[in-house]
C-alpha cells in the first residue's frame with residue numbers, strides 16, 4: 780500500500796501519477812486508468828481545498844471471483860460534510876468550483892463510499908475493478 784500526503788498542489792499531481800502507475804500495473808484498461816486518475820484528482824483536490832490537507836492511500840485488492848482492483852482512500856481531519864446527499868448532488872458547492880467533483884467521481888468508479896461527520900473529518904473510498 781502506498782501513502783501519499785496531500786498538502787499541496789504538487790502532492791495532488793503525485794497522487795495522480797501514482798494512481799496511474801498502480802492502475803496500469805494491475806491491468807486496468809487505458810480508459811479505466813483515466814477514469815480512476817480523474818476521480819483521484821478530484822478527490823485529492825477536495826482533500827486539499829475543503830479538508831485542509833490529508834492523505835491518499837493506494838492499494839491493490841482482489842475480489843472473490845479473482846478480479847483485481849485498485850482501491851483508493853482519501854482522508855482528512857477537516858470540517859467534514861454536514862449533508863452528504865447534498866454534497867453528492869451535481870452542481871452543489873460551498874466554494875467556487877462547479878460542484879461536480881464528488882458526483883463526477885462517483886460515476887467514474889465501480890465502488891464509492893463517503894463517510895463524514897461535521898468536526899470529524901472526511902473519508903472517501905473508491906474501487907475500480909479490472910474487467
Ligand SMILES: Nc1ncnc2c1ncn2[C@@H]1O[C@H](COP(=O)(O)OP(=O)(O)OP(=O)(O)O)[C@@H](O)[C@H]1O
Pocket residue numbers: 821825826829830855857858859860866867871872873874875876877878879880881882901
Ligand atoms: N474533504 C472534504 N471536506 C469537507 N467538505 C468537502 C470535502 N469534499 C467535498 N466537500 C464539500 O462538498 C462540496 C461538493 O464537493 P465537489 O467536489 O462536488 O465540488 P467542489 O469541490 O465545490 O467543486 P469542484 O470539485 O467541481 O471544483 C464542496 O463544495 C464541499 O462543501
Ligand SMILES: [Mg+2]
Pocket residue numbers: 821824825876879880881
Ligand atoms: Mg471538488
